[in-house]
Amino acid sequence: MLEKLAQIEKEALESLAAVEDEAALESWRVANIGRSSPVMNVFSQMGGLSKEERPLVGQRANQVKVAIEAAFAEKAAAIKDAALQKSLTGEKLDVTLPGRAFHHGRLHPATQNLRRVLAILAEMGFQVYTSRDVESDEYNFQLLNIPPHHPAREMQDTFYIDTSATDEAEKQVLRTHTSPGQIRAMRQFSAENPDNPPPIRIALPGMCYRFEQITARSEVQFYQVEGLVVGENITLGDLKGTLSEFARRMFGRQAKTRFRADHFPFTEPSAEMDVECFVCGGSGCPVCKKSGWLEILGCGMVHPTVLQNGGYDPARYSGFAFGMGPERQLMLRHKINDIRYIWGNDIRFLEQF
Amino acid sequence: MKLPLSWLQDFVHLSDLEAVDIARLLTMAGMEVEDIQIAGLPMPSRDDHGFKVSGITWDKEKIVVAEISAVNPHPNADRLTLCELFDGQVNHTVLTGAPNLFPFKGLGKLEKPIKVAYAKEGAQIYDGHADGLVLTTLKRAKIRGVESYSMVCSEKELGISEEHEGVIFLDEDAPTGMPLADYMGDAVLEVKINPNMARNANVLGIARELAALTGRELRKPTMDDGQWTDDTVNGLSSLVKIEIANPELNPRFTLGLIRDVEIKPSPYWVQRRLRAAGMRPISNIVDATNYTMLEIGEPLHAFDYDVLVGRVANPSGSVVISTRTAQPGEKLTTLDNVERTLTESNVLVCDSAGPISLAGVMGGAETEVSDKTVNILLEAAAWNFINIRRTANQHNLPSEASFRFSRGVHPDVALDGLKRCLYWMSQWSGGKIAPGIVDNYPLPPKTPVVEITAKDIKRALGVEIPLEKAQELLERLEFACQITNHQLQVTPPPFRMDIGEGIIGKADVMEEIARLYGYDNIPETLMADPLPPQRGNPGLEAENRLRDLLAALGLQEIITHRMTAPEIENRLLPPNSEVSNIEYVKLANAIAPEKRVLRRSLLSSVLNVVERNARLRESLAMFEIGSVYIPNPGQLPDEPRRLSIAITGRRYESAWDTKVGVKVDFYDLKGILEALMDALHLDVTYTPAEHPSFHPGKCAAVVLNGSSLGVFGELHPLVQENYDFVSPVLAAEFDLEAVLAAVPPGYPIRPVSEFPPVLEDIAVIVDEVLPADRVEALIKQTGGKMLESVHLFDVFRSEQIGAGKKSLAYALTYRSYEGTLTDKDAAGIRSRIIKRLENELGAKLRS
């Protein structure tokens, strides 16, 4: 029996030497250490041995098993190591082949830009107030101090809705600016407490419409963002300070602003805020049309008539308002020279944002 | 408005300022300078000029005033002449082809030399024969055998105007030898006149602003150059009467008379200024009306007095001028020789024989000034600006006069205009101004008085400006001011109609103080008022969250035009569908037929964009969120928000190792929607639905608590054919208001169990028509809280299973929160599930 064990050990180790891969190693393992392997058979035949032989054979069989297992472990490690070496040296990808396409969605650039503007305004305490697209003449014009036949409302600028209304105030228009929202907001808030209306600080984003042909430079619809502040101590100095701060947040801390007089029927005094051209730094370039300044927004102190129409007594309250076209900032920032890209929704354009 | 600097300098000293400095002053004060055209003066000295500047500088050495003493024929060319010219130092023989020198050819030595603008050899001017403005330098050359090295110039060659018909004949008093730049070098500012600045649509107005902005003296033109009081027997009031029917429409009408005029061209300096300001010189009399209008802002109209007298055949020479509204259908031939049919809103100037002018807009042809005119009756009047605006639009007659009248000209300016114009007429025509002026002024505007305190200024502008300082600033603009009891009383000057009363007048005056004080000088402050209550905008916040989710799910957001056409939206229906009378919000003035209504369907907008992009990418997934517009008779339309989605093309894009992939189908879109609904925490169900745009068997409604939030499906094959798509399109449209209203304000989460699961698959055979969600619902209901998840992993049909049957295979996960489940626990649940599936749905367990 002991000779047989020596034979088993010898044969097992000899056959192991020939093993070269994992598959061969596994069949070797089943044949030499598995449940029905020769060495295991010796254990199962122990019952037929004499009392004297049993401990000797048992001890020897154990030694053989341990030796075979140790040899297996060594061989397994060697094979694994060889396989690893082969993999590390043999497998070499062309890392320049393209990856598999993975799609993420995107927000429209106008949405991204609008959010940026609104986020800055929100940090400055301006809450978003939204209102409707189709407005009455009264809200779009008259309550904003633009009576019928005012030069600011030439027919060619406004889209009118085909209605049977004969009363001028009830005629319907596509809003030409988000300013009717100023009246809606003021009326809503002042109705909450007519004797003591609350102060206001809101941003009014929305799509606006102008009767124009669609060309590289003009569109029939555009986003506008207005701001409205109403309170008991709001001054032109506050307007300047607040909007310059907005410009610094929008265009960088170094942004330089200037305010020049302008005219809007719903504000007085009115101004245009220019920001020093961030393309040329003010020395003049095609973007700023050699002026060194970019027109960014129109603004002014809310006209007393407008405050009155909103339910705020102009003797007690004052305020300022401003309005800007965020698409213009988008176009400046990304050097877009054709405004039709914005609502054209060409995937080749949209995918770049 | 185009303003020559030389003209402004008639009224305010500016010669020490560069054109760009003047432009900056005006721009900052609300009169934006859009363009600077240099004609002779030096170009701006600095690089950072900040304005669009173009034009030409006249070299002082090389371009001078010269005189031609004789015009001789060219020996070899009929159309050329040789001029004997003296440039103040040297005599030259100068070759020209100018047609206006032809009449002098061969006359020998001229009685009076002709003064011209002379460019010497090496001078830089514009090429008169080139299209547009091309700079050229004069060089020595031989033309038809005669040497030429210099030139007598046209306006175009000097950059004054487009004029190149002949050379400039300067006025006789032009000093020979003087550098032309010193004599008439100029720069023209193009200034945008805002509606509130209508008073400044003239040279004097802008000069007044510049004087105020620089603190300089305004040299107003004198109006005392005529005999205005009517103290003679033959005074004007005995000849002319004025009757005004409606003072609201015609608050003032004035007339003056000038006799024995000689109709001829105006002096050159007048012609040059008119052309620089954008008007064509015509004759001294017409030019005087235009010149005065540009100079002080009052549009004027000159009648041939003798024609008027002849019309009424009145030997005494007396004329009655009346103003009234037109009879409907009444006709007048205006001086552009167009017979115009009038309506009763048009105001007419008439004599006893009928209409002679369309008031404030255009004169009549019959009574206009001609070459033969000798005596001129001159009108200066005031009109209702709304009425003029309407009439000018109605007859499509925009003009310099109607531009001014339709923005408002103060009636007080009429008299100044009349006097000034008569003065210029007498200067340029040799005519004699008849004594007296007839002035009918039934409705002078009310002059407001505005009261301002120092506190008002501080409150509005945020800066302390003493009342004395405010007074000084306002007086520069000719406001009459008086301080009493710490109150500044302000009366606007008699040419301004933009200052209101009371609190509005305060704002109006405050703007003037701010403009002159300088916006730049007002310190920047941050609001001292407390932050108002923060309200938020939940509707917009929810909408934004939805946008983010859809982008996170791989969809591209689009934003389309709100304007469309019914036939574009009808592409959503199979051809020959019965289109019921769908009402749209229609535009009264559409820019194009395909943009004549506001959209009712967002889906249509999205499909249009998918169609345009269909060939650009293997797959597309797009969404839009926005309003549609539903008419609401007698009221503003409803503007409900919608969400629309469309996907098409390959499920996976092909790559170098994965070739053509399968195309997206119903379940791809459903997967997106499930993820979306899950993210919104909306526990919706999907039920078969019908919609004309979708395939009847591939369309579902998304239902929450029994009501539909939206529909989706595969486009109906016939609808698909209405578009130029490459692959089947799956689309959805949701009522966004309903979706967002249903989003719960908060939601609880399930705890996570620490115990191991028991995993098991079951497959059941059911009738083909049985909706899968009923099987899953029953499994979930029966499994109770121990059944953590149910995942359908296979749907299988075969002959072996039998026709009309399908096998549904589910992976079930059992798990407890209290302890480790045993196989025995799981088997119990499983047998209950199987039993109910068999009993209630007729399912058979597949072995």
Ligand SMILES: [Zn+2]
């Ligand atoms: Zn620039």
